[in-house]
Amino acid sequence: MVGQGLLPGRTLSASDSLLSSVPWQSSKPASVRGLGTNFELQDAANQLQPLLEYTRSVLPSVPLWDPYLMAGRPLLADGQSSVFSPFSTPSYVLPF
Numbered sequence: 001m002v003g004q005g006l007l008p009g010r011t012l013s014a015s016d017s018l019l020s021s022v023p024w025q026s027s028k029p030a031s032v033r034g035l036g037t038n039f040e041l042q043d044a045a046n047q048l049q050p051l052l053e054y055t056r057s058v059l060p061s062v063p064l065w066d067p068y069l070m071a072g073r074p075l076l077a078d079g080q081s082s083v084f085s086p087f088s089t090p091s092y093v094l095p096f
Contacts, residue, residue, distance in 0.1 A: 055088070
């Protein structure tokens with residue numbers, strides 16, 4: 001799963017996959033290929049990172065609802081948001 005990210009010119013992050021979609025497609029550098037350098041991990045950049053950033057922005061209160069998903073969606077009840085996961089703690093403390 002992370003093997004491609006260890007090759008030269010690749011990354012463990014799939015954040016550059018966002019450059020393949022509108023509105024950032026026009027500013028995509030030539031060094032970024034097709035769907036990004038590690039296209040198998042796009043869900044982290046498309047779903048998990050925005051959830052962690054929103055949770056971090058409303059802490060120390062517990063976010064029950066995410067107003068930015070569709071017309072609003074439960075956040076605390078969503079398993080992907082992992083609000084109380086110990087693995088989310090570094091993203092609450094360290095800068096993105």
